[in-house]
Amino acid sequence: MADDAVYGALTSCLSKYLIPDLPGRTLKRVIKVTLNRELYAADIAPVVMTNSAYTQFVLKIDFLQPRIKEWLSEMPEGQVNYRIILERIFILLGKQASRNLVAAIRLSRLGNQLPRKKNDRFSVNPKEQLKHALICEEFCEEKNYASSELAFLAGLQYDLLLTNFQKLKVSRSTLESFSLHFPESLKTAHIAYEIASRMGAFPFIEYAFPAAMTLGVGKVLAHAIYPKEGSAPSYAAFLAEIEKKTVMKWQYASLEEHKRFPLHLFEMSALAAQNYGFFKPIEPAIRFARESYYLKHSQPTLYPLALLLGIAESSAIGRPLRKTDSDGLVSLKINPAIIAQALSAVAAQGKKS
Numbered sequence: 477m478a479d480d481a482v483y484g485a486l487t488s489c490l491s492k493y494l495i496p497d498l499p500g501r502t503l504k505r506v507i508k509v510t511l512n513r514e515l516y517a518a519d520i521a522p523v524v525m526t527n528s529a530y531t532q533f534v535l536k537i538d539f540l541q542p543r544i545k546e547w548l549s550e551m552p553e554g555q556v557n558y559r560i561i562l563e564r565i566f567i568l569l570g571k572q573a574s575r576n577l578v579a580a581i582r583l584s585r586l587g588n589q590l591p592r593k594k595n596d597r598f599s600v601n602p603k604e605q606l607k608h609a610l611i612c613e614e615f616c617e618e619k620n621y622a623s624s625e626l627a628f629l630a631g632l633q634y635d636l637l638l639t640n641f642q643k644l645k646v647s648r649s650t651l652e653s654f655s656l657h658f659p660e661s662l663k664t665a666h667i668a669y670e671i672a673s674r675m676g677a678f679p680f681i682e683y684a685f686p687a688a689m690t691l692g693v694g695k696v697l698a699h700a701i702y703p704k705e706g707s708a709p710s711y712a713a714f715l716a717e718i719e720k721k722t723v724m725k726w727q728y729a730s731l732e733e734h735k736r737f738p739l740h741l742f743e744m745s746a747l748a749a750q751n752y753g754f755f756k757p758i759e760p761a762i763r764f765a766r767e768s769y770y771l772k773h774s775q776p777t778l779y780p781l782a783l784l785l786g787i788a789e790s791s792a793i794g795r796p797l798r799k800t801d802s803d804g805l806v807s808l809k810i811n812p813a814i815i816a817q818a819l820s821a822v823a824a825q826g827k828k829s
Contacts, residue, residue: 481708485701485739486747493700494751496586497640499632502527503582504753510575511625517571521562524578531558533581536591536598540565576602579609579632587639608634608658615662616685619825621669623682629754630665630686633693634658636752646700649712653699660792661692663822668788670818675810680781683758687781688788690755690762694745701744702737709736726795742766761785769800772807780808791819 499507505523509515524530535544535558547561566574580600584590591598603610612631616624638654665688672684680687698711714736718729734740746763749755755762761782764770766789768782783804790797797815805812 481738485737488701489697489739489744489747490751492644493637493640493697494748496643497636499579499636499752499754500582500585502530503578506575506578507629507754510571517566517569517574518563520566520571520574520578521559524562525559529585530578530581531562533584533590533598534562534565534577536596537577538597538599541597543568573602575628576606576610579635580605583635583639586636587643605639606632606635608632608638608654612662612665612686612689615666616669619669621685623669623685626682626686626754627665627689629752630689633690633748633752633754634696637693637696637748641700647703647705649704650699653696653712657692657695661689661695664688664691664788664792666822666825667791667818668784670821671788671791671815672784674814674818675780675784675808678780678784679777680758680761683755683761683781684784686755687758687762688785690749691742691745691765691785691789693748694741694743697744697748698737698741701739711737765789766798767800768804772804779804783808787815791815 502523505526506520509519509523524534534540543565544561547564548556551557551560569577577600580602583605584598584600609628609631613624613628615621616627621627634654638651641651665685668684668688669681672678672681678684695711702708702711702714704710704712714732718725718732721728742763742765745765746759749759749762758778758781760771760775761768761778762785764782765785768779768786771779771782783801787797787801787805789795790801797812802812
Protein backbone atom coordinates (compact mmCIF):
# COMPACT_ATOMS: atom_id res chain seq x y z
CA MET A 477 0.00 0.00 0.00
CA ALA A 478 2.78 2.42 0.94
CA ASP A 479 4.67 1.50 -2.24
CA ASP A 480 1.57 2.24 -4.33
CA ALA A 481 1.24 5.65 -2.66
CA VAL A 482 4.88 6.49 -3.37
CA TYR A 483 4.56 5.33 -6.98
CA GLY A 484 1.39 7.37 -7.50
CA ALA A 485 2.91 10.53 -6.03
CA LEU A 486 6.15 10.03 -7.97
CA THR A 487 4.31 9.50 -11.25
CA SER A 488 2.18 12.60 -10.68
CA CYS A 489 5.19 14.69 -9.67
CA LEU A 490 7.16 13.80 -12.80
CA SER A 491 4.60 13.29 -15.56
CA LYS A 492 2.19 16.05 -14.60
CA TYR A 493 4.22 18.75 -12.90
CA LEU A 494 7.93 18.48 -13.79
CA ILE A 495 8.52 16.85 -17.18
CA PRO A 496 6.07 19.13 -19.10
CA ASP A 497 7.95 22.28 -18.01
CA LEU A 498 11.52 21.37 -18.93
CA PRO A 499 13.72 24.40 -19.72
CA GLY A 500 14.59 22.95 -23.13
CA ARG A 501 17.87 22.48 -24.99
CA THR A 502 18.13 25.98 -26.47
CA LEU A 503 17.59 27.80 -23.17
CA LYS A 504 20.08 25.49 -21.43
CA ARG A 505 22.71 26.23 -24.08
CA VAL A 506 22.08 29.97 -23.78
CA ILE A 507 22.45 29.71 -20.00
CA LYS A 508 25.75 27.87 -20.52
CA VAL A 509 27.00 30.78 -22.64
CA THR A 510 25.98 33.35 -20.02
CA LEU A 511 27.77 31.40 -17.28
CA ASN A 512 30.99 31.27 -19.31
CA ARG A 513 33.08 34.37 -18.50
CA GLU A 514 35.08 33.95 -21.72
CA LEU A 515 32.05 34.20 -24.00
CA TYR A 516 30.14 37.32 -25.03
CA ALA A 517 26.56 38.30 -25.79
CA ALA A 518 27.17 37.83 -29.53
CA ASP A 519 28.00 34.16 -28.86
CA ILE A 520 24.33 33.59 -28.04
CA ALA A 521 23.42 34.19 -31.71
CA PRO A 522 24.74 30.87 -33.14
CA VAL A 523 23.00 29.00 -30.32
CA VAL A 524 19.64 30.61 -31.11
CA MET A 525 20.22 30.11 -34.86
CA THR A 526 20.21 26.33 -34.37
CA ASN A 527 16.53 26.61 -33.39
CA SER A 528 14.48 28.21 -36.15
CA ALA A 529 11.50 28.77 -33.84
CA TYR A 530 13.54 30.80 -31.35
CA THR A 531 15.14 32.73 -34.22
CA GLN A 532 11.71 33.76 -35.50
CA PHE A 533 10.42 34.65 -32.04
CA VAL A 534 13.43 36.88 -31.29
CA LEU A 535 12.99 38.63 -34.64
CA LYS A 536 9.29 39.22 -33.84
CA ILE A 537 9.86 40.89 -30.45
CA ASP A 538 7.86 44.12 -30.60
CA PHE A 539 10.27 46.56 -28.90
CA LEU A 540 13.11 45.46 -31.23
CA GLN A 541 11.23 46.18 -34.47
CA PRO A 542 12.59 49.72 -35.12
CA ARG A 543 16.20 48.51 -34.76
CA ILE A 544 15.64 45.36 -36.81
CA LYS A 545 14.01 47.40 -39.59
CA GLU A 546 16.98 49.79 -39.57
CA TRP A 547 19.53 46.96 -39.73
CA LEU A 548 17.66 45.18 -42.51
CA SER A 549 17.63 48.38 -44.58
CA GLU A 550 21.44 48.48 -44.40
CA MET A 551 21.77 45.05 -46.04
CA PRO A 552 21.77 44.56 -49.82
CA GLU A 553 18.46 43.30 -51.18
CA GLY A 554 18.34 39.51 -51.21
CA GLN A 555 21.40 39.21 -48.97
CA VAL A 556 19.87 39.41 -45.51
CA ASN A 557 22.11 37.80 -42.88
CA TYR A 558 19.97 36.97 -39.85
CA ARG A 559 22.94 35.83 -37.82
CA ILE A 560 24.33 39.37 -37.98
CA ILE A 561 20.91 40.73 -36.98
CA LEU A 562 20.78 38.35 -34.00
CA GLU A 563 24.33 39.23 -32.97
CA ARG A 564 23.42 42.92 -33.00
CA ILE A 565 20.28 42.24 -30.95
CA PHE A 566 22.18 40.31 -28.28
CA ILE A 567 25.06 42.82 -28.18
CA LEU A 568 22.50 45.60 -27.75
CA LEU A 569 20.79 43.75 -24.89
CA GLY A 570 23.89 42.31 -23.19
CA LYS A 571 24.34 38.76 -21.89
CA GLN A 572 21.99 39.01 -18.92
CA ALA A 573 19.06 40.60 -20.76
CA SER A 574 19.58 38.25 -23.73
CA ARG A 575 19.35 35.27 -21.39
CA ASN A 576 16.17 36.76 -19.90
CA LEU A 577 14.69 37.22 -23.37
CA VAL A 578 15.31 33.59 -24.37
CA ALA A 579 13.99 32.37 -20.99
CA ALA A 580 10.84 34.48 -21.41
CA ILE A 581 10.32 32.98 -24.87
CA ARG A 582 10.63 29.49 -23.40
CA LEU A 583 8.07 30.29 -20.71
CA SER A 584 5.74 31.72 -23.35
CA ARG A 585 6.03 28.46 -25.31
CA LEU A 586 5.32 26.39 -22.20
CA GLY A 587 2.33 28.56 -21.34
CA ASN A 588 0.91 28.53 -24.90
CA GLN A 589 1.27 32.31 -25.15
CA LEU A 590 3.03 32.55 -28.52
CA PRO A 591 1.78 34.51 -31.56
CA ARG A 592 -0.84 32.49 -33.45
CA LYS A 593 -0.35 34.17 -36.84
CA LYS A 594 2.84 34.34 -38.87
CA ASN A 595 2.97 38.14 -39.04
CA ASP A 596 1.94 38.82 -35.43
CA ARG A 597 4.42 40.71 -33.29
CA PHE A 598 5.54 39.08 -30.07
CA SER A 599 5.69 40.72 -26.66
CA VAL A 600 7.54 39.31 -23.66
CA ASN A 601 7.58 40.55 -20.09
CA PRO A 602 10.65 39.14 -18.30
CA LYS A 603 9.94 41.11 -15.11
CA GLU A 604 6.68 39.24 -14.69
CA GLN A 605 7.47 35.94 -16.41
CA LEU A 606 10.83 35.58 -14.62
CA LYS A 607 9.72 37.19 -11.37
CA HIS A 608 11.20 34.58 -9.04
CA ALA A 609 14.43 34.23 -11.02
CA LEU A 610 15.06 37.97 -11.06
CA ILE A 611 14.26 38.38 -7.36
CA CYS A 612 16.87 35.74 -6.51
CA GLU A 613 19.49 37.21 -8.82
CA GLU A 614 18.97 40.79 -7.65
CA PHE A 615 19.01 39.66 -4.00
CA CYS A 616 22.47 38.13 -4.46
CA GLU A 617 23.78 41.04 -6.54
CA GLU A 618 22.75 43.55 -3.87
CA LYS A 619 24.61 41.55 -1.21
CA ASN A 620 27.65 40.78 -3.40
CA TYR A 621 27.11 37.04 -3.01
CA ALA A 622 29.17 34.71 -5.17
CA SER A 623 26.20 33.03 -6.79
CA SER A 624 23.90 35.57 -8.47
CA GLU A 625 23.78 33.76 -11.83
CA LEU A 626 23.13 30.42 -10.13
CA ALA A 627 20.54 32.13 -7.93
CA PHE A 628 18.75 33.16 -11.14
CA LEU A 629 18.52 29.48 -12.10
CA ALA A 630 17.18 28.57 -8.66
CA GLY A 631 14.39 31.13 -9.05
CA LEU A 632 13.78 30.05 -12.64
CA GLN A 633 12.71 26.64 -11.30
CA TYR A 634 9.81 28.39 -9.54
CA ASP A 635 8.89 30.29 -12.72
CA LEU A 636 8.90 27.11 -14.83
CA LEU A 637 6.73 25.34 -12.28
CA LEU A 638 4.34 28.29 -11.93
CA THR A 639 3.91 28.49 -15.71
CA ASN A 640 2.96 24.82 -15.81
CA PHE A 641 0.60 25.19 -12.83
CA GLN A 642 -1.16 28.07 -14.57
CA LYS A 643 -1.47 26.08 -17.78
CA LEU A 644 -2.93 23.14 -15.82
CA LYS A 645 -5.29 25.53 -14.00
CA VAL A 646 -4.45 24.14 -10.59
CA SER A 647 -6.46 25.27 -7.58
CA ARG A 648 -6.08 28.72 -6.11
CA SER A 649 -4.71 27.28 -2.86
CA THR A 650 -1.97 25.49 -4.81
CA LEU A 651 -1.00 28.70 -6.62
CA GLU A 652 -0.93 30.52 -3.29
CA SER A 653 1.76 28.11 -2.07
CA PHE A 654 4.31 30.14 -4.07
CA SER A 655 3.65 33.23 -1.94
CA LEU A 656 4.08 31.09 1.18
CA HIS A 657 7.16 29.03 0.36
CA PHE A 658 9.16 31.33 -1.94
CA PRO A 659 9.76 34.01 0.76
CA GLU A 660 10.47 31.25 3.28
CA SER A 661 13.02 29.72 0.89
CA LEU A 662 14.57 33.14 0.29
CA LYS A 663 15.08 33.46 4.03
CA THR A 664 16.55 29.95 4.20
CA ALA A 665 18.92 30.74 1.32
CA HIS A 666 19.96 34.01 2.95
CA ILE A 667 20.79 32.19 6.18
CA ALA A 668 22.56 29.38 4.30
CA TYR A 669 24.91 31.78 2.55
CA GLU A 670 25.65 33.77 5.68
CA ILE A 671 26.50 30.56 7.57
CA ALA A 672 28.59 29.20 4.68
CA SER A 673 30.59 32.44 4.48
CA ARG A 674 31.59 31.90 8.12
CA MET A 675 32.59 28.24 7.72
CA GLY A 676 36.10 28.91 6.45
CA ALA A 677 37.02 27.27 3.15
CA PHE A 678 33.50 25.99 2.57
CA PRO A 679 33.21 23.80 -0.55
CA PHE A 680 30.45 24.67 -3.00
CA ILE A 681 29.80 28.08 -1.43
CA GLU A 682 28.43 29.24 -4.77
CA TYR A 683 25.70 26.61 -4.36
CA ALA A 684 24.72 27.55 -0.80
CA PHE A 685 22.07 30.07 -1.87
CA PRO A 686 20.59 28.27 -4.93
CA ALA A 687 20.53 24.86 -3.24
CA ALA A 688 18.62 26.30 -0.28
CA MET A 689 16.18 27.96 -2.69
CA THR A 690 15.59 24.61 -4.38
CA LEU A 691 14.38 23.09 -1.10
CA GLY A 692 11.21 25.17 -1.36
CA VAL A 693 10.31 23.77 -4.79
CA GLY A 694 9.49 20.45 -3.14
CA LYS A 695 7.21 22.21 -0.67
CA VAL A 696 5.31 23.89 -3.52
CA LEU A 697 5.00 20.55 -5.30
CA ALA A 698 3.60 19.02 -2.11
CA HIS A 699 0.59 21.37 -2.32
CA ALA A 700 -0.14 20.09 -5.83
CA ILE A 701 0.39 16.39 -5.10
CA TYR A 702 -1.36 16.48 -1.72
CA PRO A 703 -4.01 19.18 -2.36
CA LYS A 704 -6.79 20.48 -0.14
CA GLU A 705 -9.31 19.20 -2.64
CA GLY A 706 -8.04 15.60 -2.66
CA SER A 707 -9.06 12.57 -0.62
CA ALA A 708 -5.51 11.96 0.65
CA PRO A 709 -4.01 14.00 3.53
CA SER A 710 -3.59 17.65 2.56
CA TYR A 711 -0.20 19.29 2.91
CA ALA A 712 -1.77 22.70 3.53
CA ALA A 713 -3.93 21.24 6.32
CA PHE A 714 -0.85 19.58 7.79
CA LEU A 715 1.00 22.92 7.94
CA ALA A 716 -2.00 24.57 9.62
CA GLU A 717 -2.12 21.75 12.16
CA ILE A 718 1.59 22.07 12.97
CA GLU A 719 1.23 25.83 13.38
CA LYS A 720 -1.23 25.28 16.23
CA LYS A 721 1.01 22.83 18.08
CA THR A 722 2.71 24.09 21.24
CA VAL A 723 4.03 20.87 22.80
CA MET A 724 6.51 18.53 21.06
CA LYS A 725 5.79 20.49 17.89
CA TRP A 726 8.81 19.53 15.79
CA GLN A 727 8.98 15.91 16.88
CA TYR A 728 5.31 15.55 15.96
CA ALA A 729 5.85 17.34 12.64
CA SER A 730 8.71 15.04 11.66
CA LEU A 731 6.85 11.83 12.48
CA GLU A 732 3.56 12.89 10.88
CA GLU A 733 5.15 14.29 7.74
CA HIS A 734 6.83 10.96 6.98
CA LYS A 735 3.65 9.06 7.82
CA ARG A 736 1.22 11.15 5.78
CA PHE A 737 3.30 12.01 2.72
CA PRO A 738 5.04 8.96 1.24
CA LEU A 739 6.97 11.06 -1.29
CA HIS A 740 8.90 13.36 1.02
CA LEU A 741 9.39 17.07 0.43
CA PHE A 742 13.09 17.10 -0.27
CA GLU A 743 12.81 14.03 -2.50
CA MET A 744 10.54 16.22 -4.63
CA SER A 745 13.06 19.08 -4.42
CA ALA A 746 15.76 16.67 -5.62
CA LEU A 747 13.51 15.47 -8.45
CA ALA A 748 13.10 19.08 -9.53
CA ALA A 749 16.88 19.61 -9.44
CA GLN A 750 17.34 16.50 -11.59
CA ASN A 751 14.51 17.38 -13.96
CA TYR A 752 15.46 20.98 -14.66
CA GLY A 753 19.12 19.98 -14.74
CA PHE A 754 20.58 23.17 -13.27
CA PHE A 755 21.84 21.58 -10.05
CA LYS A 756 22.41 17.92 -10.88
CA PRO A 757 25.93 17.85 -9.36
CA ILE A 758 24.57 18.74 -5.91
CA GLU A 759 21.24 16.88 -6.07
CA PRO A 760 22.19 14.42 -3.27
CA ALA A 761 22.85 17.33 -0.89
CA ILE A 762 19.33 18.62 -1.58
CA ARG A 763 17.78 15.17 -1.20
CA PHE A 764 19.48 14.50 2.15
CA ALA A 765 19.33 18.02 3.60
CA ARG A 766 17.49 16.72 6.67
CA GLU A 767 19.55 13.51 6.83
CA SER A 768 23.01 14.75 5.89
CA TYR A 769 24.72 11.96 7.84
CA TYR A 770 23.87 9.59 4.96
CA LEU A 771 26.42 11.44 2.83
CA LYS A 772 29.19 11.63 5.42
CA HIS A 773 30.95 8.55 4.06
CA SER A 774 29.20 7.85 0.75
CA GLN A 775 29.69 11.38 -0.70
CA PRO A 776 31.92 13.28 1.74
CA THR A 777 32.43 16.25 -0.61
CA LEU A 778 28.68 16.98 -0.56
CA TYR A 779 28.24 16.29 3.15
CA PRO A 780 29.05 19.86 4.33
CA LEU A 781 26.54 21.31 1.86
CA ALA A 782 23.77 18.92 2.93
CA LEU A 783 24.54 19.70 6.58
CA LEU A 784 24.40 23.43 5.84
CA LEU A 785 21.03 23.12 4.09
CA GLY A 786 19.48 21.24 7.00
CA ILE A 787 20.78 23.78 9.51
CA ALA A 788 19.60 26.73 7.41
CA GLU A 789 16.12 25.28 6.97
CA SER A 790 15.77 24.63 10.71
CA SER A 791 16.99 28.14 11.52
CA ALA A 792 14.59 29.75 9.04
CA ILE A 793 11.47 28.11 10.50
CA GLY A 794 12.55 28.29 14.14
CA ARG A 795 13.10 24.57 14.64
CA PRO A 796 15.81 23.61 17.17
CA LEU A 797 18.97 22.15 15.69
CA ARG A 798 18.90 18.36 15.33
CA LYS A 799 21.49 16.43 17.31
CA THR A 800 22.84 14.95 14.08
CA ASP A 801 23.41 18.49 12.76
CA SER A 802 25.15 19.59 15.97
CA ASP A 803 27.33 16.48 15.82
CA GLY A 804 28.07 17.24 12.17
CA LEU A 805 29.40 20.69 13.02
CA VAL A 806 31.63 19.15 15.68
CA SER A 807 32.93 16.52 13.25
CA LEU A 808 33.85 19.26 10.76
CA LYS A 809 35.46 21.28 13.57
CA ILE A 810 33.09 24.19 13.01
CA ASN A 811 32.10 26.42 15.90
CA PRO A 812 28.27 26.30 16.30
CA ALA A 813 28.43 29.98 17.33
CA ILE A 814 28.60 30.92 13.64
CA ILE A 815 24.90 30.08 13.32
CA ALA A 816 23.93 32.76 15.83
CA GLN A 817 26.32 35.19 14.10
CA ALA A 818 24.74 34.46 10.72
CA LEU A 819 21.21 34.89 12.09
CA SER A 820 22.21 38.23 13.64
CA ALA A 821 23.63 39.35 10.29
CA VAL A 822 20.44 38.33 8.48
CA ALA A 823 18.30 40.19 11.04
CA ALA A 824 20.47 43.31 10.76
CA GLN A 825 20.28 43.28 6.96
CA GLY A 826 16.52 42.86 7.19
CA LYS A 827 16.22 46.00 9.32
CA LYS A 828 18.26 48.02 6.79
CA SER A 829 16.04 46.96 3.91
